[in-house]
Amino acid sequence: MLVKIDFIKIKTKEELYAKLKEELKLPLHFGENLDALADVISGEVSLPLKIHFINMDLPQLEEFSDEIGTLRDLNNEMDDFQFRYAIKPFGF
Numbered sequence: 001m002l003v004k005i006d007f008i009k010i011k012t013k014e015e016l017y018a019k020l021k022e023e024l025k026l027p028l029h030f031g032e033n034l035d036a037l038a039d040v041i042s043g044e045v046s047l048p049l050k051i052h053f054i055n056m057d058l059p060q061l062e063e064f065s066d067e068i069g070t071l072r073d074l075n076n077e078m079d080d081f082q083f084r085y086a087i088k089p090f091g092f
Contacts, residue, residue, distance in 0.1 A: 002050045002052065003020075003051045005019055005020070006054050007056045007057070008055045013063070013064070026040055047080035047081060053083075061087070
């Protein structure tokens, strides 16, 4: 499954976690934090899974650096999980 999270529509961590919860069909008990994110990806979602963050800007890279780091770590540790992110084109 490929899940694209468009950061033109994401401004806060709450919005990011709500979108992940919706797209990944996460359980109601999902804690909306880094540990819960790592736990559900490594044990509760169907694999293979690709998550792509698209249209990020530089302030968003900083704001969401913890989430990016967690997903990159999982990308490096898991064979059936892929994470990528992309900065929106200049002048967008």
